[in-house]
Amino acid sequence: MTAAVTPTGAEPGVVDINRYDAEHRRWQAEAVAKVRADMRRSSDTHLLRVPVPAVPGVDLYLKDESTHPTGSLKHRLARSLFLHSLCSGWIRPDRPVIEASSGSTAVSEAYFARLIGVPFIAVMARSTSREKVRLIEFHGGRCHFVDNANEVYDVAARLARETGGHYMDQFTFAERATDWRGNNNIAESIFHQLAEEPHPEPAWIVATAGTGGTSATLARYIRYTGRATGICVADPDNSAFFPGWRDDDAGVTTEICSRIEGIGRQRVEPSFVAPAIDRMIHVPDAAAIAAIQVLEELIGRKAGASTGTGLWAAFHIMSEMARDGRQGSVVGLLCDPGDRYIDKYYSTDWLASQGIDIEPWRARLRTFLETGSL
Numbered sequence: 001m002t003a004a005v006t007p008t009g010a011e012p013g014v015v016d017i018n019r020y021d022a023e024h025r026r027w028q029a030e031a032v033a034k035v036r037a038d039m040r041r042s043s044d045t046h047l048l049r050v051p052v053p054a055v056p057g058v059d060l061y062l063k064d065e066s067t068h069p070t071g072s073l074k075h076r077l078a079r080s081l082f083l084h085s086l087c088s089g090w091i092r093p094d095r096p097v098i099e100a101s102s103g104s105t106a107v108s109e110a111y112f113a114r115l116i117g118v119p120f121i122a123v124m125a126r127s128t129s130r131e132k133v134r135l136i137e138f139h140g141g142r143c144h145f146v147d148n149a150n151e152v153y154d155v156a157a158r159l160a161r162e163t164g165g166h167y168m169d170q171f172t173f174a175e176r177a178t179d180w181r182g183n184n185n186i187a188e189s190i191f192h193q194l195a196e197e198p199h200p201e202p203a204w205i206v207a208t209a210g211t212g213g214t215s216a217t218l219a220r221y222i223r224y225t226g227r228a229t230g231i232c233v234a235d236p237d238n239s240a241f242f243p244g245w246r247d248d249d250a251g252v253t254t255e256i257c258s259r260i261e262g263i264g265r266q267r268v269e270p271s272f273v274a275p276a277i278d279r280m281i282h283v284p285d286a287a288a289i290a291a292i293q294v295l296e297e298l299i300g301r302k303a304g305a306s307t308g309t310g311l312w313a314a315f316h317i318m319s320e321m322a323r324d325g326r327q328g329s330v331v332g333l334l335c336d337p338g339d340r341y342i343d344k345y346y347s348t349d350w351l352a353s354q355g356i357d358i359e360p361w362r363a364r365l366r367t368f369l370e371t372g373s374l
Contacts, residue, residue, distance in 0.1 A: 027093050031116040032086050035079060038115060042069060047193040048334065050298055054372035057327035058318045059199060062311075062334040063190055066303070070108040070139070072336035074262075076186060077178070077213055078108030081168055082116070084177035096121050096165035100152035102210065102261050103132035104336055105170050110141030121165075123156040125149040129261060131340040149257035150266050174213025175271035180220035187221035190331055199329035203321065204279075206232045206314045206332045208263040208306050209241045212272025214333070219276035232279040234313035236305075239264030242282045245274050259285050259354060261344075262335065263306045281313040285354075288312055289345050290361035292338060294369070302338025305345045310335075315365070319374035 045067050050060040068075035085091045096119035099109050106122035113120035120141040124133075125148070133143050146155055153171070160167035182188045194200045205222075207215040219231040235242040236258050244252035250268045258264025268274075288308035295311055296302050314332040321328060344350050351358065368374040 024093075028086055028089070031091070032083065034115050035082050035086070035112060038069070038112075039079060042075075044189055044193075047190065047331075048299065050295075052298075052315075052318065052369065052372075054369055055318050055322045058321050059197065059329040060314060060318060061194070061197075061202075061329060061331045062307075063186065063331060064334045065186075066334055066337045068108075070104075070111045071135075071340075072104040072108065072262075073186075073214065073333060074104040074108045074336075075111075077170065077174055077211070078105060078112050080177040080179075081109070081170060081173060082112045084173060085166060085168060086116075090166045091116075091118060092164075092166070093118065095119075096159075096163050097168055098123065098156050098160045098163070098165050099168045099170060100124075100156040101170065102149070103128045103136075103340075104262050105210075106141065106143075107132060107135045107139065109168060110136045110139035114140040119165075121159060121163075123152045123159065125152065125257065129340055129344055131342070132261070135340075170213075171211050171265070171269040171271055173271065174211035174269075175216040175273055178213060178217045180217045181224055182221070185217050185221065186214065187218045190218075191221075191225070191227075194329070194331075197329065199327065201227055202229050202331045203326070203328035204230045204232050204314075204317050204330050206234055206310045206317065206330065208310045208333070208335070209233050209235060209239075209269075209272055210263045210265070210306075211269055212241070216271065216273040216276055219273065219278075223276075230278040231276065232281060232313060232317065233277050234281050234283050234310045236260040236264040236283060236288060236309050237285045238266070240266055240268050241272055242280050244268040244272075245277060245280050248274070250274070260288060260305045260309055261341070262304065263309060281316060283309045283312045284361070286356045286358045287361040287364075289351070289356065290358040290365055291315070292345065293358070293362065294365045296338070302346065303334050304336045304338055304341050306335045307333065308345075315368055315374050319368060319372060322372045 046064045048062045065073035098121045110120045123144045126145040240252045254266045291308035291311040310332045
């Protein structure tokens, strides 16, 4: 409610505009409390040690983000985005939250939207995996499909204008919504869990980039706490992040979208903090998909191809460390479970339709696991 009041006795020309809304403030407080309660109910995710006997003295860990309530790394991001938007006054009761997403963020945001009782609409490419669409709808969200992945930004913004809702815009706000100094972020958790390991300060942490928010959080926390750990971002085919970082050009775009859901974008997203990144490795899609098949052999679990993209880069770094006679640890991310992609990365028909041959890359990985050289 807005009231314009000139108090009795005030000097002429003074206008007091009061928009304080006690009822809305109560709703905001209740919504924030629900999101914070969800955080308290959620235990931390595991840090898995992955056996690679061919590289003695170099330990590999994967931060298993697939165990969040919504099954992916994006649960942390969605929680932070909702808290950021609620505390900024952007989310209103009975008005939809709208997001441009390649799937996993939308699954998590649908969960939090239902938790606080607001509608949710995910704008996504028609090629998004059927399982992610099912999960969004399971959590009460609605999917709005576009034919070209580059249309998601404009369509999401338009729907927000038309409905009076809030466009969450993860690609802009991911790096600023998360408290990178600590407060239960992924970086703080990793270092806490490594504290009693043989190499508690890893040589490298390998992330991938969809928004760039996770790599920004990791890099900032490392600098804030005075550590020497390097941050490497692994990037798939058809992504603008790698050439943009390589050429120091945030205006780089690509013609087609990434085939690896959740990472790689056709433009350099605003949340990608390029100066904070120490190293980038371009990983072909075939190598990433071969890596998740090998990972299943190592730990008995399927993972998405974003995990495989980072895992190939981690293997590359481990091979380099072994060649140079260095010991230490490398940390990667298990971003989400592979059951979301049975019809894609684990399907021989889909691989054939995309012209992807993973066998040469599987052969290289077998050599690495036997010799320590990739």
